[in-house]
Amino acid sequence: MFEGSANPRIQKRWESFCEQATASLSGNPEWSILVPAWLEHAAEYPGDVNVRLKVHNPCDLVQTIVYGWPNRVLKYMPLVEGRASRPGVGEIFLVGELCWDGRSGKNVPEHIGEAYREPLDWLMAQHEGTTWIFDRMLFKRMGLRYILHEVVVDLPPSEPGALIPREWTIWTVEEGKARRVTTRNLDEYFAVLAELSRDGVIRSVDDYLAANPGQVEAAIRNLVCDIIMPPSWYEEASDWL
DSSP states (O other): OEEEEEOTTSHHHHHHHHHHHHHTTTTOHHHHHHHHHHHHHHHTSSSOOEEEEEEEOOOOHHHHHHHHTTTOHHHHSOEEEEEEEETTTEEEEEEEEEEEOSSSOOOHHHHHHHHSSSHHHHHHHHHHTOHHHHHHHHHHHHTEEEEEEEEEEEOOTTSTTOOEEEEEEEEEEETTEEEEEEESOHHHHHHHHHHTSSSSOOEEHHHHHHHOHHHHHHHHHHHHHHHTSOHHHHHHHTTTO
16 A cells, blocks of 8 residues: 655656655566656646545455455455646546456466465465465456556646646556656547457456456355355355455
């Protein structure tokens, strides 16, 4: 977890802010590349720029499924939220999420079992802080990847308080480097998103889970019943979760 703000013109504070933000991304190779690249880009805007950033980087997809399903997935989901404010000019908004290609990895119990051969392996990985390693295996099988969405909005002089979107940007990692695709056309933005998946769609992980509820329930039972609670307790708890 990380949350903070800084002005790039105040050098020492900005350096400390960037270091803390980067440290919070440990175990997440994509965001460890993309978020610093976005911060560097935001710092290049002229004049005073106030940059705010919030990071939730659990690097534990199984935890998200076990504790978040079905009604609290977003609470446990990895997330980046950023905002660069330019007084009198406009705002830059950033959202980072874990996305699904809409096609791969629909056998949730099998994929989790391939990464964690025994339910206790997940608890051990949590204890040792190595769940991020297993996440990489799961992402490859399930068609998941971390990306960033950015939108630049302007303040129109004739409409005080209004915000007009001017640019849309998608940040992805390609060959170990940040790739930034910017467009001023919303249709082109969605076309770029479509290129990121094999069947022309890209969805958030909560969409992935919602599309495979039976598989998710089976995966949870495999884990929960063996290592956390007896089956009878889970049956009762599932009624109000």
